Amino acid sequence: MALPVTSTAATAPADAALTGPAPRYTSALSAVTTLFFLWGFITCLNDILIPYLKAIFQLSFAQANLINLCFFGAYFLMSIPAGRLVTRVGYKRGMLLGFVVAAIGAFLFYPAAEQRVYGLFLGALFVLASGITLLQVAANPYVAILGPPQSASARLTLTQAFNSLGTTLAPLLGSAFLLSRLPTLNNASTAASIDVRAVQLPYLAIGGVLLLISLLLSRVNLPQIEPATEEVAAVDSGSTRAWHYRNLVLGVVGIFTYVGAEVAIGSHIVNYLALPDVMGLDPESAGKRVTLYWGAAMVGRFAGAYLLNKFSPAKLLAFNAVGAAVLVLISISTTGAIAMWSLLAVGLMNSIMWPVIFPLALAGLGRHTAEGSGLLCTAVVGGALVPMLFGVVADHSGLRLALLLPVLCYLYIVWYGLRGSRRPGAVAA
Template sequence: MAASAYIPSPSPTDEATGPQPSYTSALASLTVLFFVFGFITCLNDILIPFMKAIFGLSYTQANLINLCFFGAYFIMGIPAGILVKRLGYKQGMLAGFLIGAGGCFLFYPAAASRSYPIFLGALFVLATGVVLLQVSGNPYVAVLGPPRTASARLTLTQAFNSLGTTVAPLLGSALILSHLPDLSTAAANAAAHIDVRAVQVPYLAIGGILLVLSGLLALLKLPRMQSASTQVPEPGRHAWHYQNLVLGMIGIFAYVGAEVAIGSHLVSYLGLPEVAGLSPKLAGDKVAYYWGGAMVGRFVGAYLLSRFRPTRLLVLAAAGAIVLILISISTHHAVSMYSLLAVGLMNSIMFATIFTLAVAGLGWHTEEASGLLNVAIVGGALVPLLFGKVADLSSLHWALLLPVVCYAYIIWYGMRGYEPRMASYYQPEVPVQVPITGL
C-alpha cells in the first residue's frame, strides 16, 4: 500500500487547479530549525554524565535532567498547540527561538552557583522553546506539500534533526566531557575542581545563535499555511476522539522514551569494563554513532517511505531495535557496544512515521493533534527516569529491557493500532464519518 493510504489525499478540486506550488525554499529553511533543536536535545546526553560527576548523583537523580527537559512537553505541549493555532506557524517558531535563547542564558548563573535546581529550571525554560519549535515545525512540514508524501517529507527534515544530534555529542564531549577526570580513578573531592565554564561558554554561544536565527527567520517570507484542512470542525468532536491519534500518542511516548533512555546512558554503559571501559570523553565521542545512525537512516528512510508501506517499515525498524538490544545485553566488548549503538539506525524513521499515522484523517484538528503528540514526548522524561531506577537497583544491562517493551508496543501500533477510526468512547450526537480515504 502506498503512503497515500495513510494521509488524506488531495481533493479533485485541488488537482484541477493546476500544478502544486513549490515549497523547496521553505523546506530548506526549516532544516535549520530541525538541526537546532536536535543539537540542543542531544546535548542532554553530555550534560547527564557531567552533572552526575559534579553533584555526585545516582542514575535516578541524574535523569531529573530528562524529567525537566521532556517534562516541558507534557506541561507546555497543549498550550503551545493553542498558541501556534492563534499566532501561526512562523510566529510560533519565532517565540520558540527567543524562549530557547533565554533558557540557554540561564545556564550561566546556574553554573556559577553550582546549583542543580537552577540547572533544572534553565533546562525547563530551554525545553519550552524547543516545544514551540516542535509544535510549529512538524505540522508545518506535514502540510507544506502533497499529503501523500508527508511521511517522507517529515522524515527528510528529521534527518537534519539527526545531523544536529550527531554533531552535538562530538562538540559536547570535546567542550564539556573533556573537563571531567577519569571517573573510575577520580578522588572523592574531584567534583569541586571541575571547571563549570565548560557548560557556561557553550550554552551562551547557543543562546546567541538562537537570537541570530530568530532575526533571520523574521526576515524570511514563508508560505502562509492556515491549517492542515479547510474542513469546518463538527461540534463536540476533538482530536482525541480519533483512536489512531490516542494510540499514536502512546507510540510517541514509547519511541521517545526508549531513544532517550538509551542515548542518555550510553556514556555510562560504554564505560562499563565488560562493555568497552571507555573514558567519559571517548564514550561521548561514540554517542555520535548512535545519533549518526539515526541521521543516515532518515535520509534513506525519506526515500523508502515514498516507495513502500510506512507501517511495514515501522514494524521492521522496531523489531530490529529489539534484536540489537538483546544482542548487546547478551554479549561483551565490541559486539555489545556496536549493537547498542546501531539501535540509532532503527530509530530513524519512527517519529515521522508514527506522527503522520497519528494525524491521518484529523483535518482541522491537526494543530491540536500536534500539541497532544508533543505532550506524549514526556516519554523522554518518564521512561529514562524509570530506566535509571532499574539501573540503580540492578544494572544498566537489566534496564535495557525497558526499551524492549517500548519497541514491542511500536510493533503493535504499526500492525494494528494505526488504523484510523473514531475511538470507542466517542458518542457523537449525529453519525460522523472519519475523513480519510484509500483504506
C-alpha cells in the first residue's frame, strides 16, 4: 500500500510506475536529509536559549517557556496553510520557501539582541519556526513516499537520525557560545549583566547557512511523485477529508504528546541538572549534558532504521514509550548520577517515535496525504503547550513533580502503538 500525495506537477502516467524501471531516489533522499539536520540543530538551540534568556531577563519557568510557545506555536498556526501551499507549489518549492523564511527569522535575532527586548526574541523565533514548519510539511511526506511503502518508517527514521545529529551538536556549540558566559544559574543579578548580543553571531551564521543550502537545493533535481489513486477509489468519497481517518486523528494526538514530552524534558535538563540533589552542575557543564539526551536519540534512530525492517513499527513504538515512562519515573524517585543518567537515557526511547507515528498516521490517506501531513505538523504545538504547563507546575511544585507530565504523554503513545494506530480493515502486524 502506497503513501501517496497530492502533487501539482504531473509526471509519467500512474501505470508507468508499474511497468517502467524503478526510479532511483538516493540523490533526492540525500538532499532532503540535509534539511532534517538543519532544523534539528535550530530546534535544539532552544534548549540552550531558554536557560540563557531565563537567567539574563530573570524569568520564571513559565515565562521562559514562552520561547517554546512561540516556536512550536508556529506549527499550530502555520501547518495547515503550509500544507495547502505545498499542495499548490510542490515539495521542492515548498522546501525552498521554508529555507528563506527560516533565514529571515534567524537574521531577526540581530535587532532583537541590539534592543535587548525579550518580546523581539519571541517574534524572531516565531518567524524562524514558520519557515521550519513549511520545511517539515514538505519534507516528511516526501521522504515517506520516496521509495517502497513497506520501508517508509525505516526510511524516515534514517533521515531523522541526521536530524538528531543536529540536535546533538547544537547543545555543544550553544553551551560554548552562550552558557559559558553565565557564571551561575542561581545568581540572577550577575547573569542579568551579561551582554545578550552573544546570540547575534550564531544566528547570523545559521541564517547564512540556510540561504546557502536553499541555493544548493534549488540546483538538485528532485523527482516529482505521482499521486496514487487506486486505494482512494476504494475507500474515499468526494466528501471525505483527512480528519475522517481514525489513525490520523489519533496520530495527531500522538505527535502532540510525543513532541510535548520530548521538548519539556530537553528544555529543562540544564535547570534540572543544576539542582543540588541531582548534580549541582554549572550552566556550561549542564548544557553539555543536553547533547547526551539528543545524542541518545541519534543512536536510537540509526538503530531504529535497521530494527524497523525486522519488527512491527507499532509494537516497537509501544515498547519505546514504556521505556521512556519508566526512565522518567526512575529519575523522579532518585538523586545524583542515577537521576541524571535515567533522564538523559529517555532520549534513546524518544528516537523512533516521530518517524513511526508519522507514517502510521498517514497510512491509507491517499490524495489527502498532504493535508494529513499539515494536520500532523499542527500537532507539534504540543512542544508549546506541554512545556508551558510543565513550567507552571515547576514554578509551583518543582521540576521533579513536573516530570510526571511527560509520563502521562508516553502512556498515551503506548496505547496508540498498540491500539490507536490500527486502521479499519487493516490486519494487525
